Amino acid sequence: MKISVKQSPSGLLAGLGLIVAATFVSPKFNLPLTGGDALLLPTAITLLVAGMFLLMARRNAIAMVLGYIMMENGIYLVGTSFSVRAHHIVEFGILLDVLAGVMIMAIILQNINQAFDDVDTALLRTLKE
Amino acid sequence: MVEIVFLIPLLTGVMAFFLPRTAGRPLLVVTGVIHLVLSLYLWIQRPQALLETYFSISAEGLLSLLVISLLFFLISIYTAAYLKKIEIRSERVFTGSMLLFLSTMTMVTLSDHIMVMWIAIEATTLASAPLIYTHRSAATLEATWKYVLICSVGIALALLGSVLITLSMDIGGVDVPVAFSALTGEAGRLDPLWLKTGFVFILVGYGTKMGLAPMHTWLPDAHSEAPSPASALLSGVLLNCAYLGIFKTNKIMHAAGLAHFSNTILIVLGLVSILVAATFILKQTEYKRLLAYSSIENMGIIAFGTGIGGLGAYGAMLCLIHHSLIKSSLFLSSGNILLGYGSRLIIETGKLAGRMPKTFVAFFGGFAGISGFPPFGIFIGELFIIIAAFRSGHYIAVGIFILSLCVIFAGFAKHVMHISFSDVNVTMRMEEKLIMVWPQYALLLTSLVLCFWIPDSLYQTIIHAVNSIGGGF
Numbered sequence: 001m002k003i004s005v006k007q008s009p010s011g012l013l014a015g016l017g018l019i020v021a022a023t024f025v026s027p028k029f030n031l032p033l034t035g036g037d038a039l040l041l042p043t044a045i046t047l048l049v050a051g052m053f054l055l056m057a058r059r060n061a062i063a064m065v066l067g068y069i070m071m072e073n074g075i076y077l078v079g080t081s082f083s084v085r086a087h088h089i090v091e092f093g094i095l096l097d098v099l100a101g102v103m104i105m106a107i108i109l110q111n112i113n114q115a116f117d118d119v120d121t122a123l124l125r126t127l128k129e
Numbered sequence: 130m131v132e133i134v135f136l137i138p139l140l141t142g143v144m145a146f147f148l149p150r151t152a153g154r155p156l157l158v159v160t161g162v163i164h165l166v167l168s169l170y171l172w173i174q175r176p177q178a179l180l181e182t183y184f185s186i187s188a189e190g191l192l193s194l195l196v197i198s199l200l201f202f203l204i205s206i207y208t209a210a211y212l213k214k215i216e217i218r219s220e221r222v223f224t225g226s227m228l229l230f231l232s233t234m235t236m237v238t239l240s241d242h243i244m245v246m247w248i249a250i251e252a253t254t255l256a257s258a259p260l261i262y263t264h265r266s267a268a269t270l271e272a273t274w275k276y277v278l279i280c281s282v283g284i285a286l287a288l289l290g291s292v293l294i295t296l297s298m299d300i301g302g303v304d305v306p307v308a309f310s311a312l313t314g315e316a317g318r319l320d321p322l323w324l325k326t327g328f329v330f331i332l333v334g335y336g337t338k339m340g341l342a343p344m345h346t347w348l349p350d351a352h353s354e355a356p357s358p359a360s361a362l363l364s365g366v367l368l369n370c371a372y373l374g375i376f377k378t379n380k381i382m383h384a385a386g387l388a389h390f391s392n393t394i395l396i397v398l399g400l401v402s403i404l405v406a407a408t409f410i411l412k413q414t415e416y417k418r419l420l421a422y423s424s425i426e427n428m429g430i431i432a433f434g435t436g437i438g439g440l441g442a443y444g445a446m447l448c449l450i451h452h453s454l455i456k457s458s459l460f461l462s463s464g465n466i467l468l469g470y471g472s473r474l475i476i477e478t479g480k481l482a483g484r485m486p487k488t489f490v491a492f493f494g495g496f497a498g499i500s501g502f503p504p505f506g507i508f509i510g511e512l513f514i515i516i517a518a519f520r521s522g523h524y525i526a527v528g529i530f531i532l533s534l535c536v537i538f539a540g541f542a543k544h545v546m547h548i549s550f551s552d553v554n555v556t557m558r559m560e561e562k563l564i565m566v567w568p569q570y571a572l573l574l575t576s577l578v579l580c581f582w583i584p585d586s587l588y589q590t591i592i593h594a595v596n597s598i599g600g601g602f
């Protein structure tokens with residue numbers, strides 16, 4: 001599978017700006033963090049928003065899956081930072097779902113690559129009104 | 130032993146992947162029968178769950194479970210006949226996924242823990258993705274990709290919402306299990322700000338899965354590209370499962386005294402869905418997409434009714450049950466039409482009344498039911514919603530609601546008339562068989578019977594369910 005990754009400087013700059021913004025915003029939430037680590041919440045917010053950004057701004061299907069994983073990581077980080085009550089078995093279930101989800105996405109990716117010789121989601125535009 | 134209801138389809142689903150090709154067909158029917166019997170047992174006995182923190186029986190869950198069970202049983206009979214008619218390259222994957230899909234949906238109806246609910250709803254996405262990809266064409270690939278990605282991202286937001294609800298517990302100092310039933314009891318002490326935020330995220334997340342506009346974009350593609358029995362399951366019961374997640378969170382909101390907040394959002398999202406459906410139904414070219422947009426409309430009606438509350442919530446529950454019964458019968462009939470005409474386009478199908486009279490009766494009856502003709506339950510449900518909306522003074526909203534329903538009826542009727550009576554020259558590819566028609570008749574008949582006679586235990590269960598979200602007479 002050959003993938004051309006084009007880096008866009010505007011996206012990188014937006015990411016940097018996002019980190020700064022997340023650091024400024026997170027103390028305003030006044031959350032009772034159990035870990036006491038001040039960087040936890042900015043990291044989570046950055047991951048979440050950057051993941052959404054990747055999902056919306058990229059046409060490459062692999063970048064979209066990566067965006068999904070980033071988002072999921074961000075949410076998980078929010079979860080671990082203050083809710084201690086979730087049982088391990090529940091966390092295991094969530095992990096299993098995400099794992100299986102990414103696996104199924106990878107299978108679809110493989111099929112998209114075989115069918116179109118590319119992973120550009122712009123090729124997937126036949127079904128619309 | 131509540132858990133056995135979803136463990137059995139899980140077991141047979143895994144088995145189906147390893148058994149010989151054709152063994153899956155009887156396995157579907159057998160599992161359907163066992164599931165129906167077990168669901169009826171749960172309905173009558175209402176036993177305790179083994180893992181009480183995670184699973185329990187609730188009124189709304191039982192209603193959905195019974196609908197799922199009945200639908201799956203009838204759809205499995207149709208599927209067994211359907212699989213003989215068409216070539217599916219990986220039939221084992223198809224039957225296995227059907228059973229796993231049943232198992233995960235049953236788990237949704239029985240889960241009480243917020244996170245287990247999330248796990249189960251995400252698992253329904255994963256189990257149903259192979260069903261949509263059954264025909265292995267470029268279009269199905271696109272539909273599956275959209276379905277998995279949009280729903281997974283949507284449900285990820287619901288996970289964030291669930292996490293935020295645990296945060297509202299932390300701030301409020303509530304120390305109970307993270308279960309819907311326990312939280313409803315302690316709702317007054319939850320932090321309102323974070324509870325509201327959590328509700329919005331959960332509504333957007335599960336609303337994506339339920340097909341509420343503007344998050345509905347995956348739905349018409351997935352429902353039209355999937356094989357018809359799978360579409361019937363997706364539309365008939367999967368959407369209800371997602372609604373269940375919203376319903377239970379809404380219950381917490383009501384118990385916390387934030388009903389006005391959640392109702393307003395539900396009314397707005399419901400109206401937007403109905404409007405979107407009205408716009409797209411008018412110019413639709415494919416009949417399966419037409420049915421998919423009608424599902425979006427009905428989900429909008431249900432969300433709207435839930436938001437109105439009172440009599441409207443009762444009407445929404447009626448719409449939920451009858452939409453499942455009627456829409457799955459319509460999708461099964463559309464499977465017959467597709468097999469007969471070999472085309473999904475409305476323009477290439479015609480004279481259904483003459484060419485496939487038995488399917489025509491089921492299809493036309495389904496159309497009459499879904500568009501709210503008097504003898505069917507949707508009519509009563511919609512009437513209750515409209516009355517409740519007038520009573521509570523939502524005049525503009527109910528105006529838009531009625532107007533959209535009229536537009537949808539006009540569009541739907543135009544297309545159905547073309548399919549039924551217009552003259553189109555095609556050679557039929559299949560004779561209709563009785564076994565592929567009577568499941569639809571059974572579904573429509575159930576809907577019809579439920580209009581005139583609701584068993585007392587069913588009535589009590591519905592009332593019990595809607596009472597918790599401010600519904601009832």
